[in-house]
Amino acid sequence: MILLEYRGVAKDYGGLRAIDDVSFRVEEGEIVGLIGPNGAGKTTLFELASGFQRPTRGEIWFAGKRIDGLGTPVICAMGLARTFQVVRPFGEMTVLENVLVGAFLRSRHAHAARTRAASVLKDVQMTGRDAQIARTLTLAGRKRLEVAKALATAPRLLLLDEVMAGLTRVETAEIMAMVRDVRQSGITILMVEHNMHAVMALSDRVVVLHHGRKICEGTPAEVGANSGVVEAYLGEREIRDA
Numbered sequence: 001m002i003l004l005e006y007r008g009v010a011k012d013y014g015g016l017r018a019i020d021d022v023s024f025r026v027e028e029g030e031i032v033g034l035i036g037p038n039g040a041g042k043t044t045l046f047e048l049a050s051g052f053q054r055p056t057r058g059e060i061w062f063a064g065k066r067i068d069g070l071g072t073p074v075i076c077a078m079g080l081a082r083t084f085q086v087v088r089p090f091g092e093m094t095v096l097e098n099v100l101v102g103a104f105l106r107s108r109h110a111h112a113a114r115t116r117a118a119s120v121l122k123d124v125q126m127t128g129r130d131a132q133i134a135r136t137l138t139l140a141g142r143k144r145l146e147v148a149k150a151l152a153t154a155p156r157l158l159l160l161d162e163v164m165a166g167l168t169r170v171e172t173a174e175i176m177a178m179v180r181d182v183r184q185s186g187i188t189i190l191m192v193e194h195n196m197h198a199v200m201a202l203s204d205r206v207v208v209l210h211h212g213r214k215i216c217e218g219t220p221a222e223v224g225a226n227s228g229v230v231e232a233y234l235g236e237r238e239i240r241d242a
């Protein structure tokens with residue numbers, strides 16, 4: 001079953017075409033990696049699917065329903081949750097309270113929400129951190145909390161935006177294991193990730209964006225062997241070294 005589909009999607013910001021005629025699908029149960037140099041439009045695709053922005057053209061479908069133009073709470077209630085590249089905890093609230101915000105989407109009752117929040121905190125290995133004030137967490141802790149907040153809404157599809165950025169190798173390996181567990185639990189994943197090793201190891205398929213266009217789509221092996229993809233990344237390195 002197709003869970004998420006972009007159909008000919010474009011997004012203009014003023015004179016800038018951030019996304020240009022992008023189409024691809026995510027099947028239920030997959031982990032799909034979304035890669036591309038900085039500014040390629042990866043986060044913008046998440047903004048569009050989660051309802052934070054509307055496409056200038058094209059359509060976005062989720063679980064058989066058209067969702068572009070719907071509000072963020074409606075889309076979240078349908079089962080699509082995202083994390084933010086720049087993490088957004090409720091800084092003055094505890095870890096548990098942050099996760100409860102998501103859990104209350106699914107249950108009106110405090111007890112049920114608490115049970116759900118505790119279970120999610122266990123899944124992201126934050127048991128015992130319940131009472132910690134969110135802004136005092138390390139970066140790795142804040143990244144985990146970002147995932148926990150999204151999981152608490154009981155999504156069918158989870159959009160992960162660079163949850164490994166800035167983490168150590170050990171922390172990255174832990175997050176990779178967590179991503180596998182999340183998929184194992186029946187949640188489909190579309191992930192933006194700069195860590196090539198991680199994205200290639202985790203993904204069933206990879207979609208490559210460059211200047212707002214899809215330049216390649218395939219298995220990690222196919223994408224790794226594509227000369228256009230290599231050039232897009234070499235171009236980024238030249239800019240960075242300049």
Ligand SMILES: Nc1ncnc2c1ncn2[C@@H]1O[C@H](COP(=O)(O)OP(=O)(O)O)[C@@H](O)[C@H]1O
Nearest residue numbers: 013016018036037038039040041042043044045
């Ligand atoms: N809200 C916005 N307003 C104006 N321009 C934006 C906005 N969001 C993103 N952009 C621009 O769109 C392009 C794609 O950005 P983004 O989707 O964040 O790329 P990526 O996540 O691949 O690094 C960039 O040129 C960026 O500056």
Ligand SMILES: [Mg+2]
Nearest residue numbers: 042043044085
């Ligand atoms: Mg981004």
